[in-house]
Amino acid sequence: MTHPIDTELAFHQRALNLQAYRQQVLASNIANADTPHYKARDIDFKASLQEVLAGKGGSAGGQLDLARTAPRHFPAGDGAPAGARLMYRRETQSSVDGNTVDMDVERAAFAENAVRYEASLTFINQMLRNIRAALQNQ
Numbered sequence: 217m218t219h220p221i222d223t224e225l226a227f228h229q230r231a232l233n234l235q236a237y238r239q240q241v242l243a244s245n246i247a248n249a250d251t252p253h254y255k256a257r258d259i260d261f262k263a264s265l266q267e268v269l270a271g272k273g274g275s276a277g278g279q280l281d282l283a284r285t286a287p288r289h290f291p292a293g294d295g296a297p298a299g300a301r302l303m304y305r306r307e308t309q310s311s312v313d314g315n316t317v318d319m320d321v322e323r324a325a326f327a328e329n330a331v332r333y334e335a336s337l338t339f340i341n342q343m344l345r346n347i348r349a350a351l352q353n354q
Contacts, residue, residue, distance in 0.1 A: 268299035
């Protein structure tokens, strides 16, 4: 049986994992802004979080468990949290070299995601302070 605190912290952990992964994807887009034929990518955070919370995102640890047929095989996975579906971003303006990165869009998405990540950390810190205060008052 899981405790309500575990459930609440697990939600925030999954949200933070998705936000951190999205930040990596956005940073990769920005880093490849001048790479010919690079296609900008992103995740749909809301849909990914709903999928993870519905239990469609793999094992309880957040990663999909795959069997390895030999002990020397590397574990599978691209570092993406379970439920995070990487999609190509729609092209906003065409470029001669085929690159679909729009720096204005990427910077705005990066800043927005960073603010949301910081807000999630603030919520977790406040929750833990409240738990500590409740335990100290007993």
